[in-house]
Structure formats: C-alpha cells, structure tokens
Amino acid sequence: MMVWFRRTSREERPPSRVPEGLWVKCEGCREILYRKELERSLFVCPRCGHHHRISARTRLAQLFDNGEWKELFANVYSTDPLEFVDSKPYSERLKALRDKGLKHDAMLIGVGKLGGRRVIVGAMEYAFMGGSMGSAMGEKLTRAIERCLKTRTPLVTVACSGGARMQEGVLSLMQLAKISAGLAKLHQARIPFISVLTDPTTGGVTASFAMLGDINIGEPGALIGFAGPRVIEQTIRQKLPEGFQRAEFLLEHGMLDMVVPRGELKETLIRCLAHLAS
Amino acid sequence: MAMGSLPVPPFLARVEELRARLAELEALGTTQAREEAAAVREALEEEVRRVTASLTPWQKCLLARHPERPYTLDYIRGLFTDWVELHGDRRFADDPAIVAGFARLDGESVAVVGHQKGRDTKERLYRNFGQPKPEGYRKALRVMELAAKFGRPIVCFVDTPGAYPGIDAEERGQAEAIAYNLRAMAMLEVPIVVVITGEGGSGGALAIAVGDRVLMMEHAIYSVISPEGCAAILWKDQSAVQQAAAALRLTATDLLRFRVVDEVLPEPLGGAHMAPQLAIRTVGQAICKHLHELARLKPKELTERRYQRFRALGVVAER
Ligand SMILES: [Zn+2]
Ligand SMILES: [Zn+2]
Numbered sequence: 001m002m003v004w005f006r007r008t009s010r011e012e013r014p015p016s017r018v019p020e021g022l023w024v025k026c027e028g029c030r031e032i033l034y035r036k037e038l039e040r041s042l043f044v045c046p047r048c049g050h051h052h053r054i055s056a057r058t059r060l061a062q063l064f065d066n067g068e069w070k071e072l073f074a075n076v077y078s079t080d081p082l083e084f085v086d087s088k089p090y091s092e093r094l095k096a097l098r099d100k101g102l103k104h105d106a107m108l109i110g111v112g113k114l115g116g117r118r119v120i121v122g123a124m125e126y127a128f129m130g131g132s133m134g135s136a137m138g139e140k141l142t143r144a145i146e147r148c149l150k151t152r153t154p155l156v157t158v159a160c161s162g163g164a165r166m167q168e169g170v171l172s173l174m175q176l177a178k179i180s181a182g183l184a185k186l187h188q189a190r191i192p193f194i195s196v197l198t199d200p201t202t203g204g205v206t207a208s209f210a211m212l213g214d215i216n217i218g219e220p221g222a223l224i225g226f227a228g229p230r231v232i233e234q235t236i237r238q239k240l241p242e243g244f245q246r247a248e249f250l251l252e253h254g255m256l257d258m259v260v261p262r263g264e265l266k267e268t269l270i271r272c273l274a275h276l277a278s
Numbered sequence: 279m280a281m282g283s284l285p286v287p288p289f290l291a292r293v294e295e296l297r298a299r300l301a302e303l304e305a306l307g308t309t310q311a312r313e314e315a316a317a318v319r320e321a322l323e324e325e326v327r328r329v330t331a332s333l334t335p336w337q338k339c340l341l342a343r344h345p346e347r348p349y350t351l352d353y354i355r356g357l358f359t360d361w362v363e364l365h366g367d368r369r370f371a372d373d374p375a376i377v378a379g380f381a382r383l384d385g386e387s388v389a390v391v392g393h394q395k396g397r398d399t400k401e402r403l404y405r406n407f408g409q410p411k412p413e414g415y416r417k418a419l420r421v422m423e424l425a426a427k428f429g430r431p432i433v434c435f436v437d438t439p440g441a442y443p444g445i446d447a448e449e450r451g452q453a454e455a456i457a458y459n460l461r462a463m464a465m466l467e468v469p470i471v472v473v474i475t476g477e478g479g480s481g482g483a484l485a486i487a488v489g490d491r492v493l494m495m496e497h498a499i500y501s502v503i504s505p506e507g508c509a510a511i512l513w514k515d516q517s518a519v520q521q522a523a524a525a526l527r528l529t530a531t532d533l534l535r536f537r538v539v540d541e542v543l544p545e546p547l548g549g550a551h552m553a554p555q556l557a558i559r560t561v562g563q564a565i566c567k568h569l570h571e572l573a574r575l576k577p578k579e580l581t582e583r584r585y586q587r588f589r590a591l592g593v594v595a596e597r
Contacts, residue, residue, distance in 0.1 A: 081536070081593035082527045086512040135592030142589065164480075164502045166512060169526045170538050173480060173502040174591035177488050180460035181585050187461065204502070206453035207441075207481040212461055226453035226481070227443030231507075235443050245448060255451050 026050055042262045051219050051262055053199060056108035056123035059158050063121055063266055069112030071104070072120065073143050078105055078136040082169050090167040093129065102128050105136040106161065109144050111153070115270030117277065120144050120153050124160040124205070131161030133205055134168040138175025141209065145182035154192040154277050156269060159210040162228075163203020176208035183212050192276035194269060197224050197247070197256070211255070215272050217265070218247030218256045287340035289329055293548065296322040326548035333497070336523040339505055341497040342476045343439075346551035348558055350377055350392030350435040353475070356558035357565070358383050358390065364421055366413075370450060373414030375406045375442070376486070378421035380430070384566060389425035391418045391486050392435030395476075408477075409442035412455035415485045419459050422466055431469040431569050434486045439504065441482030456485040463488035464584060467577035471568045473561055474498045474530075474539065475550075490584050491568040494530040494539040495561070497549050501528035538591060541568075 024035050028050025038045070042062055043052040054062075061067040077098070080091040102125060109122045122141055124131045141157070148155045164172040186193055195213030197206070199222035207226055210216075218224060225245040233240060243249050247259045260268045286294045296318055303315040333341065341347075354361050358381035366372040378391045393410065396402035410418075425432045441452055463470065463486075472489035478500030494500065503511075505523035510516050527533075530542040543560050550557035572580065 075597040076594050077597065079593055079595045082525065084525050086521075086525065136594045138592050139594045166503050166508055166526070168502075168593075170478075170500050170502055170528065170533060171536060171592050173484055173500075174538055174588065176457075176481060177460050177464075177484055177588045178591055180457060181464035181488070181588050184461045184464040185585070188465065204481055207456040207485075208460060209457070211451070211454040211457040225448050226441065226456070227448065231443045232445065232448065236445065240445065244445065253449050253451070255454055 027052060044262050049220065049261070051199065051221060053126055053160065055127065056104065056125040056158075059123040060108060060110045060112075060121060062262075063114060063123075063156070063158075063269070064110065064112035065114060065116065069110035069121070072109045072111055072147065073140040074104060076105075076136050076140050076143070077103070078134050078168070080167070081135070081171060082167065084167040084169070086167075093167070097128055104128075105140070106131050106133055106165075107137045107140055109140055111147075114156070114266070114273065117270070117273055118151075118153055119156055119273065120148055121156045121158065123158040126160045129165060129167075131159075131205070132163060132165035132167075132172070133161060133175055134165035134172045135175060138172070138178050141179050142182045145179070145186055148191055148193075149185055149189055152189075152191055152278075154194070154273050155186065156194045156196065157209055157213075158196040158198060159201040159205050160198045161201060161203070161205040161210075163205055173204065176204050179209050180212065183209060192273055194272055196265065196269075198222050200224070202226070202228050213257075214276060215258075216256045217268065217272075218250060218259045219265075220247060220259055220261055222247040224250050224255075287337070287344075289337055289340070290344075292325050293322065293329060296325060323547070326552065330548055334520065334524065335499075335526070335529055336505060336520045338497050338529050339477075339499050339519075339523055341549045342499045344549060344551045345397070346554075347437075347476050348550055348554045349397075349437060350390075350394050350475070352554065353392070353435055353473075353558055353561060354381060354390055356555065357562040358388075359385075361390075364424075365417070367416035367420060369413065369416055371411075371413045373406075373411050373417060374404050375408055375410040375438070376414035376418050378418050380421075380425075383433070383562075383569070387430050388569075389421055389430050389432045390435070391421055391432065392475075393438040393483075393486070395437060406442055408438045409440060410438065410482060410485075411442050411444070411447045412450040412452050415441075415455040415459050418486050419462055422463065422470075426466045426468050429468060431471070431572070432466070432489075433565055433569075434470065434472045434489060436472060436474045436478050436483045436487050436500075437476035437498075438479045438482050439477055440479035441485070456481045459485040460488055464588070465581060467581055469569055469572035469575070469580060470584070471565050471572070473543070473565065474500050475561070478528075479504065488584070488588065490572050490580060490587070491541070492539045493541045493543055493561075493564055493568070494533060495543050495550060495557070496530055496545040498530060499528040500530075500533055500538065501526050536591070536593075 029048035363379040395408035470489035508522040509518035546553035
C-alpha cells in the first residue's frame with residue numbers, strides 16, 4: 001500500500017444530517033415537526049414513521065451505551081491517486097468536505113460497549129460524497145475487521161451509500177474484494193458480524209460487506225439493491241413495481257433477516273449478538 | 279469474418295473496410311486477386327499501425343468490446359482439451375452468461391469459469407450480452423468449490439459489461455451473489471489465475487476475479503463503472519465518454535501501475551481479434567507460467583498471500 005505519514009490532528013464535530021433549527025419538515029408526510037421531539041424519536045417521524053437519514057456520529061451515539069465510544073483509525077484519509085477531474089478536481093471535493101468538519105470520509109468507526117459487550121461499529125456518512133466507498137473507507141473497515149480478529153470483538157456495520165466511489169476508479173472496486181476477504185477471515189474465526197442496511201444501500205457496498213452479515217437487518221423503507229432503480233428502468237424500459245428494492249421487499253425475497261424500526265435496533269443488536277458471541 | 283449487426287467503431291472503419299476486401303480477395307483465389315490481396319494486406323497493416331500507435335482510453339474500450347474478440351469459449355477451445363461444461367446453480371437456473379466446467383491444460387485437470395458473450399444477435403440475446411444474473415455467479419462458485427474440493431486449480435476469464443441490472447436479478451439477490459463470491463473466493467485453497475480478456479465491468483467482473491494472479495490483455499479494460507455510466511452521472515452528459523474513459527484510468531497500463539493486475543499480456547497488432555490464435559496462445563502460456571509458480575504454495579500460504587494481495591490495494595494517506 002502506498003501510504004504517506006503525516007502528523008496527527010484531533011477531529012471536530014460535523015453537522016448532523018437533519019437541518020438545524022427549531023422546526024423540521026418531515027420528508028415522509030410533510031408535517032412540520034418540533035426538532036427536539038424528532039430527536040427524541042431517533043429522527044423517526046412520530047406521525048408517519050419515516051426514518052430520516054442521520055449522520056454517522058448520531059448513529060454511533062444512538063447505538064453505544066450512554067452514547068460513549070472512541071473513534072478508531074481517524075488518521076486514515078482519502079487522496080486523489082487518479083488525479084480525477086470532472087466538473088471540479090476530486091482533491092478539491094475532498095478538501096471542501098474536510099474543511100466542513102467531515103474528517104472521517106464515508107465511514108466513522110467506533111469502539112465501545114453495546115449492552116455491556118465490547119463491539120466495533122462502522123457507520124457510514126452519506127454526506128461524504130453520497131457515502132461512496134473509496135480507498136480510505138476500505139482501509140479503515142479492513143483495519144476494523146483485523147482489530148476484531150485480533151481482539152475477538154464482534155463487528156457491526158451500518159451501511160448508507162450509493163456505492164463505490166467513481167473518482168477512485170478501479171481502486172474503489174478493489175475495496176469490495178479487500179473488505180470481503182477480511183470478512184472471510186472473520187467468518188472462519190467465528191466472530192459475529194451484523195450488517196444494518198439503511199436508506200440507501202446500493203452498488204458496491206451492497207455487493208460486498210452489507211450483504212455478508214451473519215445477520216442482515218434493514219431499516220423500514222430503506223432502498224437496498226445492487227443496481228439503482230433508474231439504471232434498471234433504463235435497461236428494461238418499464239416502470240418498476242411499487243415497493244421494489246425496499247427493505248420489506250428484500251425481507252420477502254429472503255435477503256434480509258429482519259426489518260427493524262430504529263427505536264428497536266439497539267435492543268435487537270444486543271439480543272442477536274448474545275445469541276452469536278461467546 | 280463478418281459478425282453481423284454490432285456497429286464497428288468509427289476509428290476502425292478503414293481497417294474493417296480493408297479487412298473485408300482482403301477476405302473477399304482471398305476467397306476468390308485467382309492470380310490477379312492474390313496480387314491485389316498483397317497490396318491490400320500492406321495497406322491494412324499500415325492503417326492498423328497508424329490507428330493503434332496511440333489509442334485513447336475510449337478507443338481501448340471500443341477495442342475491448344470488439345465483436346470479433348475471442349470470448350471465453352474460444353479460449354477454452356484453443357487452449358484446453360477434454361472440456362466438460364457444467365450447468366446450473368442447483369438453486370434456481372442455469373445462466374448462459376457464464377460458462378463453467380472442467381478441462382485439461384497441459385494434460386492437467388483445471389476448473390474453468392468465464393463470462394460468455396454471443397457472436398450473432400440470437401446468441402447475444404441467449405447470453406444476455408455477457409451480463410450474468412445471480413444464478414450465474416452461484417454456478418461459478420459451485421464449480422470453483424468443486425475445484426477446491428478435488429484440489430484442482432481454477433482459471434477465470436473475465437469479459438462482461440457488468441452484472442445484469444434487472445428486476446429478476448434484484449429479486450434473486452444480485453448483490454448478495456456477488457458479495458458471497460468475493461468472500462468465498464478469498465477462502466478457496468487452490469490456485470486461481472484470472473485473465474481480464476475484454477471488459478472488466480465492475481462488481482459483475484470482480485465476482486469471478488478474486489485470484490492469486492490477475493492478468494490483463496493489453497487492450498482490455500477494467501473499471502468501477504462504464505465510461506457511459508460515469509459520463510451520465512458526473513458529467514451529466516452521455517457523450518462525455520472520452521473524458522470519463524480517460525479519468526477512470528481503466529487501461530491495462532494504469533492498472534499495472536496500481537498493482538490491480540500483475541501482468542499485461544501483449545495482443546497482436548491491432549488487437550486480439552486481428553489474430554485470435556496468436557492472442558489465445560499468449561494467454562495460454564501466461565496461464566501456464568503462473569499456475570506452475572502457484573503450484574509450489576501450500577493451501578494456507580496461497581490464501582494468506584491472496585489476502586495480502588488484495589489487502590494492499592488502494593491508496594490512502596495518514597495524518
Ligand atoms: Zn412524517
Ligand atoms: Zn503448463
């Protein structure tokens with residue numbers, strides 16, 4: 001691996017996904033909701049049950065006991081190995097996101113207690129280029145898997161991604177193989193891995209770790225698939241059926257073990273891990 | 279020679295014209311035709327040299343998709359003996375977009391798995407343009423696991439625009455099928471040599487490409503997304519394929535530099551389709567060489583090195 005070593009710096013707090021302010025409009029039912037109330041319900045609309053997208057930091061705070069955890073592999077970040085330029089250079093996109101306080105690329109990884117049990121959780125950050133998976137995220141998650149192997153710690157991932165990061169070309173594709181090879185070791189070592197899939201989980205993330213959980217859990221209504229719905233529509237030249245590629249559809253087709261509302265996710269993870277972990 | 283309906287890329291128009299003329303003259307067989315053929319052959323070679331002297335990444339994509347390029351079954355016919363094709367995933371169906379089975383290479387039994395495209399319109403439809411569905415990936419793994427069970431090495435030929443994006447493929451777990459193969463291939467305790475022969479279309483290619491050695495034909499491509507798809511998303515313009523193809527660094531030379539591939543296999547002048555037998559022989563020699571090297575490794579060494587090979591891919595920085 002080509003790695004450059006730089007000095008360590010402490011990371012700051014990025015903004016949460018739901019816009020700040022006293023009142024928020026629900027993306028599901030268009031009701032105006034009191035922000036504090038939405039926060040108390042873990043950003044699930046109390047009126048219609050719509051699961052709002054949340055930041056990786058909010059996710060980790062919701063899952064870990066007392067919201068306490070320590071970040072892992074915070075020093076790893078993306079570079080621009082392809083010198084990729086579309087409407088603007090990839091290197092500038094990366095810098096702009098880091099300047100906004102998003103220092104952890106598309107995945108924030110934490111270690112802490114979940115129901116009193118030590119676990120490592122990797123939560124994806126959709127605000128970082130659509131949660132796209134590049135080398136940095138691949139490297140961090142692989143290191144997390146290796147840490148799990150060494151310390152016999154269960155792994156939980158919370159996916160939220162449009163897929164592999166185009167700006168890193170085939171190197172991002174290789175992260176699918178790299179992470180999956182790590183999961184092969186975890187599998188052989190019989191260390192539990194639970195995958196949570198949230199809205200959206202598509203492309204290379206679904207086609208690698210997100211579908212490889214010993215247990216796969218979907219959030220209600222989450223779009224989950226390999227190809228995006230627009231690509232499929234263009235290919236088959238017809239409208240897609242209602243509910244296609246939603247978590248409930250995947251449950252029906254045998255791809256998920258369960259669809260669990262956010263309010264029950266933590267308890268579900270605790271119970272599942274208790275059944276699997278030694 | 280004529281392969282029917284697929285359009286010839288514009289930059290190859292003159293080459294194809296000369297090739298067609300040459301074929302006509304050779305078929306005639308008269309003295310006069312032979313004389314003219316010699317002149318046409320010379321003109322053809324000059325034109326091929328001219329166009330291939332500096333191919334753009336987009337032109338490489340078009341060459342990689344050339345309708346006369348050797349496909350998996352051509353490599354199997356040309357390099358192996360005693361081919362026994364196996365069908366079906368034992369779960370749902372047989373997928374003609376992937377062929378799998380056992381054959382002999384240098385007299386030794388090996389498993390062979392590869393994407394398969396069609397030559398004419400009918401076969402192209404039958405092979406779904408080389409775009410597998412979940413049952414294709416599951417068949418591929420079933421045969422690879424048979425190989426591991428009986429201690430046979432595995433050879434994979436990669437040539438696909440990508441995994442099929444359709445309703446049925448999604449219903450049956452396209453993503454799960456690919457992911458499962460990635461994890462399972464990492465654990466197979468027999469040598470795996472992969473050759474990217476044409477299009478290495480993203481996850482649909484990778485699902486049979488987790489090997490100890492990954493070789494790539496000179497004019498093949500390997501990418502996270504097609505230039506068309508990338509252009510549509512990032513440039514918001516389908517016609518920006520040239521820029522997208524260049525930006526994606528999808529050529530064999532790029533991928534060798536990033537160590538995604540271990541060796542680039544030279545193609546005959548003008549591309550593999552210009553002299554298929556020569557191209558097929560080159561591929562065969564390379565496969566043999568790598569299989570012989572890998573044969574020395576113990577099963578656990580093999581999988582650990584395979585892990586380290588993929589573990590090392592990617593470029594990151596550390597603060
Ligand atoms: Zn609502
Ligand atoms: Zn040999």
